[in-house]
Amino acid sequence: MDSNTGQIGGMSLRAKVFRSRLSETDQICARCLLRLKRTRTIRRPFSVSRSPNEANEAISANSKLEKLLRKEYFSANGSLDSSKAQWQRQTLSNQVTEATRPAIPEDASTTTLGAYPQSQPLPETLNGSSELPHRRRKRIKDEASAEAPFPLDASSRLSTLSSTMPATSLRRLVTTCLALSKPRLSFLIVLTTATAYSLYPVPALLLPSTTTSSSLSALTLIFLTSGTALCCASANALNMLLEPKYDAQMSRTRNRPLVRGLIGKKGASIFAAAAGALGVGSLWFGVNPTVAFLGGLNIILYAGVYTPMKRISVLNTWAGAIVGGIPPLMGWTAAAGQSATGSGEWRELLFGEGSVGGWLLAGLLFAWQFPHFNSLSWPIREEYKNAGYRMLVWTNARMNGRVALRYAILCFPICAGLWWFQITDQGFLLTSSIVNAWMVKEAWRFWRKEGHKGSARGLFWASVWHLPVVMVLAMVHKKGLWEGIWKRLNGESEDEDLWMDDEEVQNRARDSEGHPLRVARGLSSSGA
Numbered sequence: 001m002d003s004n005t006g007q008i009g010g011m012s013l014r015a016k017v018f019r020s021r022l023s024e025t026d027q028i029c030a031r032c033l034l035r036l037k038r039t040r041t042i043r044r045p046f047s048v049s050r051s052p053n054e055a056n057e058a059i060s061a062n063s064k065l066e067k068l069l070r071k072e073y074f075s076a077n078g079s080l081d082s083s084k085a086q087w088q089r090q091t092l093s094n095q096v097t098e099a100t101r102p103a104i105p106e107d108a109s110t111t112t113l114g115a116y117p118q119s120q121p122l123p124e125t126l127n128g129s130s131e132l133p134h135r136r137r138k139r140i141k142d143e144a145s146a147e148a149p150f151p152l153d154a155s156s157r158l159s160t161l162s163s164t165m166p167a168t169s170l171r172r173l174v175t176t177c178l179a180l181s182k183p184r185l186s187f188l189i190v191l192t193t194a195t196a197y198s199l200y201p202v203p204a205l206l207l208p209s210t211t212t213s214s215s216l217s218a219l220t221l222i223f224l225t226s227g228t229a230l231c232c233a234s235a236n237a238l239n240m241l242l243e244p245k246y247d248a249q250m251s252r253t254r255n256r257p258l259v260r261g262l263i264g265k266k267g268a269s270i271f272a273a274a275a276g277a278l279g280v281g282s283l284w285f286g287v288n289p290t291v292a293f294l295g296g297l298n299i300i301l302y303a304g305v306y307t308p309m310k311r312i313s314v315l316n317t318w319a320g321a322i323v324g325g326i327p328p329l330m331g332w333t334a335a336a337g338q339s340a341t342g343s344g345e346w347r348e349l350l351f352g353e354g355s356v357g358g359w360l361l362a363g364l365l366f367a368w369q370f371p372h373f374n375s376l377s378w379p380i381r382e383e384y385k386n387a388g389y390r391m392l393v394w395t396n397a398r399m400n401g402r403v404a405l406r407y408a409i410l411c412f413p414i415c416a417g418l419w420w421f422q423i424t425d426q427g428f429l430l431t432s433s434i435v436n437a438w439m440v441k442e443a444w445r446f447w448r449k450e451g452h453k454g455s456a457r458g459l460f461w462a463s464v465w466h467l468p469v470v471m472v473l474a475m476v477h478k479k480g481l482w483e484g485i486w487k488r489l490n491g492e493s494e495d496e497d498l499w500m501d502d503e504e505v506q507n508r509a510r511d512s513e514g515h516p517l518r519v520a521r522g523l524s525s526s527g528a
């Protein structure tokens with residue numbers, strides 16, 4: 001459609017609406033009149049061409065209306081200023097409404113001109129008449145959302161839900177405890193633990209067909225995941241117990257259970273202690289002592305080191321990244337404990353031959369947290385500053401972007417390491433590189449734009465997708481997985497060249513001093 005026709009058409013349509021109302025204007029207040037005008041403008045249907053006569057009528061009707069809106073006319077009730085401010089605020093949301101509506105075949109200036117008093121200059125964003133409509137809608141939407149904070153976390157949502165339940169109900173207690181556990185974060189952590197467990201290369205001598213016990217047992221996996229989840233719940237509840245005063249000052253966290261008084265400090269402490277004891281206990285008895293030690297240590301690191309450090313030094317993010325890196329190491333160590341041929345003590349599980357995979361996965365989680373956290377904190381940097389948290393995002397914004405970029409790049413060699421050390425196949429090298437490249441691209445933009453122009457949001461969402469996708473890719477591309485499936489489908493036995501005879505097993509199994517160990521075929525979780 002001709003843009004001029006559209007412009008005139010749009011105006012004439014508005015004029016019809018307002019003409020019928022003009023007689024009422026001397027009986028209603030300024031606010032109502034403004035609202036009336038706005039409402040009509042928002043609901044304006046798609047442009048319809050009108051004759052030049054109708055267009056002229058429209059222009060004169062509109063200018064009559066504008067006269068009615070003059071400051072002098074309303075100065076008696078003094079509402080114009082506030083109406084104008086409200087109008088300006090509304091304009092932003094109108095722009096978003098415009099952006100999400102079906103295509104309006106008018107140019108930018110006609111679309112919003114009716115919603116703006118003529119005395120006000122047009123915002124720059126509305127002047128781009130040469131811009132294509134879909135581009136304009138996307139830009140307006142992006143601009144509106146670029147600076148907005150990210151959605152509330154799961155704890156805050158659960159707190160809201162909990163507050164709607166009867167005060168003494170069990171459901172409310174359970175929901176509140178769930179909110180104390182930061183369930184989304186805990187789920188992600190358990191996922192990284194389980195992934196590491198499943199990626200551990202099971203030695204051929206432990207394949208189910210040769211042993212009376214299962215290789216990597218499902219029962220151990222259940223203990224590992226539930227124990228880790230309980231440890232996370234404990235660590236998160238302690239974290240909330242230590243900072244309700246600060247959580248209350250931040251939009252993202254001010255809805256949490258302790259801030260809202262949904263549970264008292266005593267109740268939260270009992271929950272944290274019980275979850276911690278149960279979690280470490282499950283890991284000790286159901287997995288192995290080394291994993292239980294890592295779980296307990298991580299609770300202390302998170303609640304005792306990271307949480308207070310948030311108000312002392314920007315290095316807190318590095319401390320937090322270590323906390324995030326430990327869970328995959330726990331998963332790897334749990335699997336290593338099952339297939340240990342030596343004594344199965346912590347030195348062998350954590351630093352023995354084959355432990356490199358666990359450290360690489362821990363490194364991946366460590367590195368990932370910087371693009372994730374540095375972008376997440378960007379829209380709320382002022383809140384962090386006002387609440388007294390020392391975060392790179394407000395102490396040194398340039399460095400915040402640089403650090404996010406550096407660690408995003410570091411994900412490349414770490415993923416390559418997983419292939420190099422034969423934990424994953426070549427396919428992972430390729431597919432993970434694509435996902436890593438996407439995160440690096442967003443991190444590059446985040447650094448260049450210093451978080452502005454939606455770059456923080458772009459990196460945040462890239463990081464949110466990056467981690468689960470890379471974890472799934474690693475499992476899909478686990479070394480030997482597809483060959484094994486293929487052989488089984490073809491009825492072939494598993495890698496015969498990998499079988500070791502008893503003598504070879506005896507030769508390989510040695511204690512820390514190098515003395516041969518007696519190894520039974522029914523070897524199970526020797527580390528437990």
Ligand SMILES: CC(C)=CCC/C(C)=C/CC/C(C)=C/COP(=O)(O)OP(=O)(O)O
Pocket residue numbers: 189228231232235236239253294295298299302306307320321323324327
């Ligand atoms: C096994 C075990 C104990 C695992 C614990 C893993 C764990 C809790 C990792 C969290 C990592 C981290 C730095 C979160 C941000 O906390 P924050 O205080 O900045 O978050 P907030 O602002 O949302 O409270």
